[in-house]
């Protein structure tokens with residue numbers, strides 16, 4: 001077992017049509033840029049399970065599954081967040097069978113495992129990375145972390161200048 005695998009030679013398995021195999025491998029996934037923040041992927045080398053089924057001709061049906069954690073700032077409160085994700089992705093590569101059956105990760109029987117794993121994780125990660133689902137975020141007025149302050153954090157509201165004008169009219 002190599003330390004980690006970036007590409008995998010599907011043809012090297014010499015599977016015949018209808019035959020399948022499950023492989024355990026390890027993939028390095030580059031850090032993510034999301035919403036202007038940088039997120040490291042942990043573990044540094046992610047253990048993955050790869051199910052490979054040979055279809056007809058030079059075709060393959062592939063299933064990739066792994067768990068990974070992102071490490072970086074919560075997008076609401078900026079404290080450290082480390083949400084974990086279960087990633088499951090499928091690809092079909094059936095050369096000569098039309099656009100939609102051509103996996104972008106398979107070329108000449110070689111699978112771009114690193115590129116696929118990274119894209120599959122990107123599709124699983126939500127638009128907002130949070131320290132927890134109900135993160136209260138920062139107070140928009142004073143910037144205090146509302147997760148620490150309890151529910152009664154409040155400010156005197158700035159009087160609306162239009163109301164002041166109205167009050168003047170009223171008391172004339």
Ligand SMILES: [Zn+2]
Pocket residue numbers: 074075076077078079130131132135136137
């Ligand atoms: Zn948060």
Ligand SMILES: [Zn+2]
Pocket residue numbers: 139140141142143144153154155
């Ligand atoms: Zn405040």
